[in-house]
Amino acid sequence: MIDDIRVYSDKFDIAVDISSSHFANAEYFCSDQYVGVDIDRDRLRQGKADFATDPNYTAIHADIHRPIFQKDSIGMIVSTHTFSHLAPDDRLPVLELFLDYLTPGGCLLLQLANDAPTAAIASRLQESFDTVQRTDYYNEFTRSYRRLHNGDDPTMAGWQRYPNAAIIVILSFLEALSWPNPTYTYSKCLNKQPE
Structure with a gap:
């Protein structure tokens, strides 16, 4: 996934790391602007402190259940293990918000813990992107x-x-x-279709 973050974020002006925690993946982003989103203010402060002198790193404290960005405003979204922290009934609506944020041609890199993938999520990803590559990862x-x-x-x-x-x-x-059963699943979703 790290290689994919580097490769695909380089193609977009703005890339968003949803549930970024303390900007754990920020160093891998090559976009002009990195935006880390999390509900944990302390972790966001910690992450922003590591990049305090760089204006291209932004921290947004937000609840991902509610709209955060304008429709079609983000080129790339990365989200790692976010959905396992959501109630099962909230997962598809949150995915719909992610899809709303992405521009046509956008990219979604989504890592889901074993308990999070559902047929509805997989189906929605297939409908929304030209290419969806899924990789299952297993425990030791x-x-x-x-x-x-x-x-x-x-x-x-x-x-x-x-x-x-x-x-x-x-x-x-x-x-x-x-x-x-895989420990987690990684889906690389490329070229979001216009709605």
């Missing part, structure tokens, strides 16, 4: 599990490969925790 156990089994799911190959019942129980428990 899942990566190790896949390496051990050459990318296969041994539970699908049959339990006869595991004669020790304790191993079967442990694998089943760990599988239920992390397999095949």
